[in-house]
Amino acid sequence: MTTTAAVPRTIPEHQGTLAQRILRAAITPGGAVFVLVVVLLVAVIWSNPNFGEPPFLIRFVGRTAPLAIAAIGQYYVIVSGEFDLSMGAVIATQVVMAGNLIGQDEDRILPVMVLMFAVGALIGFLNGVGTTLLKVPSFIVTLGMFLALGGLVKYLTGGAATGNPVDKFRQIGRGGITDVPIVEVIPYSVIVLAVVAVLGALLMRSSYGRTLLAVGDNPEAAAFAGTSVWWTKTWAFMLSSLSATVAGILLVGYAGVHPSVGQGYEFQAITAVVLGGVVLGGGRGWVLSAAAGAFALELLLALLTFRDVESTWRNTVQGVIIILAVAASARAWTLGRRPPSPSSDPSGRTATAVDPTAPPPSRPGTDTGEH
Amino acid sequence: MRRKSIRGPLAVTAALLLAVLTACSQTSEPSSGDDPTDTATSEATAEETEDSGDDTEWFDQAVFDEQDEQRGATFEGDPAEPYLQYIDGEMTDTSEYKSDGAKKVCFANASISNPWRQTGWITMNQQLKVLQDEGVISDMETRDAEDDDNTQIADIDYFISEGNCDAFVISPNSTAAMTPAVERACDTGKPVVVFDRGVETDCATSFIHPIGGFAWGIDTAEFLIGNLEEGDKVVALRILPGVDVLEQRWAAAEKLFDEAGIEAVDYFTGADPTEIKKIISDELAKGDVQGVWMDAGDGGVAAIEAFEDAGADYPVMTGEDEMSFLRKWEDTGLTGLAPVYSNFQWRTPLLALQKIFAGEEVPSEWVLPQVPITEDERADYLEANDGMPDGHYAKFGGENLPGYPEVWQERQIP
Numbered sequence: 171m172t173t174t175a176a177v178p179r180t181i182p183e184h185q186g187t188l189a190q191r192i193l194r195a196a197i198t199p200g201g202a203v204f205v206l207v208v209v210l211l212v213a214v215i216w217s218n219p220n221f222g223e224p225p226f227l228i229r230f231v232g233r234t235a236p237l238a239i240a241a242i243g244q245y246y247v248i249v250s251g252e253f254d255l256s257m258g259a260v261i262a263t264q265v266v267m268a269g270n271l272i273g274q275d276e277d278r279i280l281p282v283m284v285l286m287f288a289v290g291a292l293i294g295f296l297n298g299v300g301t302t303l304l305k306v307p308s309f310i311v312t313l314g315m316f317l318a319l320g321g322l323v324k325y326l327t328g329g330a331a332t333g334n335p336v337d338k339f340r341q342i343g344r345g346g347i348t349d350v351p352i353v354e355v356i357p358y359s360v361i362v363l364a365v366v367a368v369l370g371a372l373l374m375r376s377s378y379g380r381t382l383l384a385v386g387d388n389p390e391a392a393a394f395a396g397t398s399v400w401w402t403k404t405w406a407f408m409l410s411s412l413s414a415t416v417a418g419i420l421l422v423g424y425a426g427v428h429p430s431v432g433q434g435y436e437f438q439a440i441t442a443v444v445l446g447g448v449v450l451g452g453g454r455g456w457v458l459s460a461a462a463g464a465f466a467l468e469l470l471l472a473l474l475t476f477r478d479v480e481s482t483w484r485n486t487v488q489g490v491i492i493i494l495a496v497a498a499s500a501r502a503w504t505l506g507r508r509p510p511s512p513s514s515d516p517s518g519r520t521a522t523a524v525d526p527t528a529p530p531p532s533r534p535g536t537d538t539g540e541h
Numbered sequence: 542m543r544r545k546s547i548r549g550p551l552a553v554t555a556a557l558l559l560a561v562l563t564a565c566s567q568t569s570e571p572s573s574g575d576d577p578t579d580t581a582t583s584e585a586t587a588e589e590t591e592d593s594g595d596d597t598e599w600f601d602q603a604v605f606d607e608q609d610e611q612r613g614a615t616f617e618g619d620p621a622e623p624y625l626q627y628i629d630g631e632m633t634d635t636s637e638y639k640s641d642g643a644k645k646v647c648f649a650n651a652s653i654s655n656p657w658r659q660t661g662w663i664t665m666n667q668q669l670k671v672l673q674d675e676g677v678i679s680d681m682e683t684r685d686a687e688d689d690d691n692t693q694i695a696d697i698d699y700f701i702s703e704g705n706c707d708a709f710v711i712s713p714n715s716t717a718a719m720t721p722a723v724e725r726a727c728d729t730g731k732p733v734v735v736f737d738r739g740v741e742t743d744c745a746t747s748f749i750h751p752i753g754g755f756a757w758g759i760d761t762a763e764f765l766i767g768n769l770e771e772g773d774k775v776v777a778l779r780i781l782p783g784v785d786v787l788e789q790r791w792a793a794a795e796k797l798f799d800e801a802g803i804e805a806v807d808y809f810t811g812a813d814p815t816e817i818k819k820i821i822s823d824e825l826a827k828g829d830v831q832g833v834w835m836d837a838g839d840g841g842v843a844a845i846e847a848f849e850d851a852g853a854d855y856p857v858m859t860g861e862d863e864m865s866f867l868r869k870w871e872d873t874g875l876t877g878l879a880p881v882y883s884n885f886q887w888r889t890p891l892l893a894l895q896k897i898f899a900g901e902e903v904p905s906e907w908v909l910p911q912v913p914i915t916e917d918e919r920a921d922y923l924e925a926n927d928g929m930p931d932g933h934y935a936k937f938g939g940e941n942l943p944g945y946p947e948v949w950q951e952r953q954i955p
Binding site: 218344428472475476478482 | 779814817828843850
């Protein structure tokens with residue numbers, strides 16, 4: 171797993187010794203999620219030792235990749251202070267497009283994939299423009315997009331599966347590099363996830379990433395500092411829809427075409443992001459913690475299966491555990507914040523320190539989407 | 542600092558909301574029938590035993606025995622026209638409805654949200670064309686309730702008050718909720734034909750349905766039991782809880798598995814292939830799985846693929862007569878059975894109305910044949926349905942209708 175290697179880079183503050191930084195990172199929510207992943211992994215393997223075998227683990231990573239990628243996409247939007255509820259519908263749209271347009275013709279794979287990304291970018295652009303320039307809360311814009319796309323899919327398919335696209339296309343989500351020592355197979359989805367994760371981490375270290383955090387933390391301050399807020403946020407929405415497109419391509423391969431594919435993905439992705447300690451309302455959190463949140467969520471589901479939790483009970487048990495986990499991670503915030511805050515705040519927290527009176531007036535604007 | 546202290550609780554509240562929503566969105570809405578706690582207490586002393594509460598709720602020994610018997614019953618009528626066959630029983634006298642001229646039919650449909658209903662809906666429309674050409678039906682006005690009880694009640698009431706209908710065809714969305722609306726339709730004194738899922742009233746002129754869920758459960762469970770050994774593990778993939786036709790399938794199968802010493806675990810999948818794959822992968826990580834049971838074949842291919850992906854031996858499996866399953870079944874050569882929830886029943890309501898308007902008597906409860914497709918018959922059905930899309934159902938029964946086979950191949954939803 172990538173968790174142990176990733177912990178040292180968990181927070182933006184870059185001071186103190188390595189050990190101090192790891193410790194400090196682990197008690198912030200963004201770091202605590204990695205601890206949660208490890209705890210859940212241990213619990214799963216303890217419940218079912220087979221799961222710990224490398225071939226099972228790598229396949230688990232492979233099948234979690236779509237959700238992790240969706241969570242990474244959702245992260246950009248949430249960290250900018252908005253929500254993207256259209257994600258599941260985007261996935262369903264892409265899945266149906268792949269099924270209907272590619273069909274059994276291998277020559278169409280590339281052009282259709284280009285089209286899918288174009289559609290993804292367009293949806294994100296519309297979400298972004300609706301939220302920023304038209305000033306409709308993102309909750310409503312993306313909910314509207316969710317309904318519109320859902321209706322479109324229903325219209326195109328009549329609400330039921332048509333047929334799977336050609337196997338070669340499905341290999342992206344289903345196949346992998348075979349005959350690898352130890353793990354037997356490296357699913358392509360794991361490679362795609364790795365690429366998306368690295369790109370995401372690099373992006374958040376670039377000037378765009380810092381601008382995005384600043385916009386999410388305090389849009390007024392960011393605007394006064396010369397940032398184009400609407401463009402920054404619109405890009406976040408486009409990244410989200412493009413991530414959903416990638417997730418959709420992997421899911422077509424993994425599962426096949428069905429209108430229910432992608433259903434509920436927006437909420438799972440948001441839950442993953444929250445489990446990853448990313449603050450709803452924007453401005454704080456690490457992109458890879460969101461991906462780790464997705465793993466925590468999937469491990470939780472696997473744990474319920476291995477503990478033989480009854481089918482009728484599963485949703486309830488899952489819901490309660492998620493609430494407890496998020497509550498615990500919110501505790502971690504306060505525990506993690508107090509001791510180091512006086513010394514570490516000025517360097518890392520650029521926007522927060524700008525104006526202590528600014529946050530209360532700005533809250534209605536940034537928070538409308540949350541309720 | 543102030544800002545952070547606000548955000549902590551805020552994040553928690555928002556997350557609470559999300560967690561609930563996530564939990565809800567995991568599977569589709571569980572319909573009316575909630576788990577009773579009173580009946581469960583007597584049996585559920587050993588906490589973790591399989592859900593005996595559900596078992597007692599949906600299992601009905603009398604109906605189970607009746608359907609078990611009907612599986613071997615003789616059907617009246619020509620076997621080449623299974624959609625007109627019925628088990629001999631009480632008939633409704635329809636002489637009062639006898640009248641000439643083309644009639645307007647009003648159809649309150651539960652939904653066309655799954656491939657089974659879509660296939661049937663296409664067949665029904667082709668049947669309608671025939672009857673329109675024959676001058677029996679002038680027009681059929683259809684309202685699609687999109688799986689919503691309230692919408693369907695409103696649809697039926699609209700038909701009653703403003704539909705100008707000569708007859709009603711109702712495919713109920715759920716049993717209990719639709720009963721009063723069906724009774725109101727009956728009160729109009731016009732013929733009412735109910736098909737597929739039932740209602741708790743016998744006021745309808747005819748209630749058309751295949752044998753039923755228990756018969757499905759018996760067919761499938763007996764097949765799996767016959768091909769497995771005591772102590773083997775069966776994963777049961779169920780679409781959603783609370784729908785009687787689906788619950789009865791599982792209630793019968795679970796009882797038989799239990800008696801035969803087969804270990805069966807059930808999951809709700811919402812027919813989502815992603816869920817199905819995850820469930821099978823996790824079960825394979827737990828240990829060997831020898832059998833897969835499905836309460837509907839939608840998603841069966843994903844279940845089989847999960848075994849391929851994990852490099853495990855194919856299970857003994859029961860799916861449905863959906864083309865995707867039949868094809869995958871043939872490709873893989875696994876030991877399987879395709880139970881059938883006779884899709885040709887979508888033709889019967891309109892044909893019943895033809896009889897009713899002619900004054901011919903019709904069965905009060907019109908029980909249609911429901912015969913699974915075995916491995917020996919599979920090739921015939923694959924050949925007969927060559928070129929049909931994956932979501933098509935082999936026993937759709939529309940071979941002698943106009944537009945065959947193009948209309949079903951193109952699968953344009955009317």
